[in-house]
Amino acid sequence: GQNIDQPTEMTATEGAIVQINCTYQTSGFNGLFWYQQHAGEAPTFLSYNVLDGLEEKGRFSSFLSRSKGYSYLLLKELQMKDSASYLCAVRDRGGNTPLVFGKGTRLSVIA
Amino acid sequence: GAGVSQSPSNKVTEKGKDVELRCDPISGHTALYWYRQSLGQGLEFLIYFQGNSAPDKSGLPSDRFSAERTGGSVSTLTIQRTQQEDSAVYLCASSLVGGGNEQFFGPGTRLTVL
Numbered sequence: 386g387q388n389i390d391q392p393t394e395m396t397a398t399e400g401a402i403v404q405i406n407c408t409y410q411t412s413g414f415n416g417l418f419w420y421q422q423h424a425g426e427a428p429t430f431l432s433y434n435v436l437d438g439l440e441e442k443g444r445f446s447s448f449l450s451r452s453k454g455y456s457y458l459l460l461k462e463l464q465m466k467d468s469a470s471y472l473c474a475v476r477d478r479g480g481n482t483p484l485v486f487g488k489g490t491r492l493s494v495i496a
Numbered sequence: 497g498a499g500v501s502q503s504p505s506n507k508v509t510e511k512g513k514d515v516e517l518r519c520d521p522i523s524g525h526t527a528l529y530w531y532r533q534s535l536g537q538g539l540e541f542l543i544y545f546q547g548n549s550a551p552d553k554s555g556l557p558s559d560r561f562s563a564e565r566t567g568g569s570v571s572t573l574t575i576q577r578t579q580q581e582d583s584a585v586y587l588c589a590s591s592l593v594g595g596g597n598e599q600f601f602g603p604g605t606r607l608t609v610l
Contacts, residue, residue, distance in 0.1 A: 430598035479609040481527050481591050
């Protein structure tokens with residue numbers, strides 16, 4: 386079966402750095418995505434990794450290790466507006482087939 | 497440049513009634529996806545359309561669920577004889593062709609079955 390695990394909730398302080406981990410066991414692998422979802426809103430794309438290593442985009446970075454089935458999302462210089470759920474998702478088939486999502490990590494940024 | 501739109505934004509219905517949910521994808525996006533998000537659960541894939549190919553219905557939870565996509569654009573998800581466990585947010589997404597292309601999500605339809 387398909388399994389994507391990430392912590393349910395995390396809390397971090399404004400200005401700090403937080404790392405959200407994601408481990409996956411899927412029948413295939415064709416890329417890993419991170420999405421941000423504010424309460425009551427649609428998920429919005431943050432990052433995509435298909436090769437091992439770190440992808441940096443502003444305050445957000447995402448890392449992938451395919452051999453370990455592991456990814457993390459790193460958020461730097463946290464702001465209050467970063468309080469949201471962060472969804473890890475894997476494409477387990479080729480092309481632009483549907484994604485398999487984890488349950489999401491709810492991040493609370495406190496002053 | 498409009499994004500993905502969905503209607504209605506909220507739908508309350510009685511158990512046993514049929515409902516139709518609509519999705520307008522981004523113009524030019526050939527791939528269209530339906531997911532649902534239940535409280536405390538991750539997004540669950542329902543059905544996927546790609547161009548003129550037969551849809552991938554492998555995620556539909558029962559034969560009460562069906563979807564169609566007319567003219568390669570607008571899609572309608574139909575749930576017949578709704579049950580309370582169908583209550584969820586139904587999200588539509590679209591994307592361009594290509595494995596690395598992101599999916600753009602609509603705002604969702606919150607369905608409540610009483």
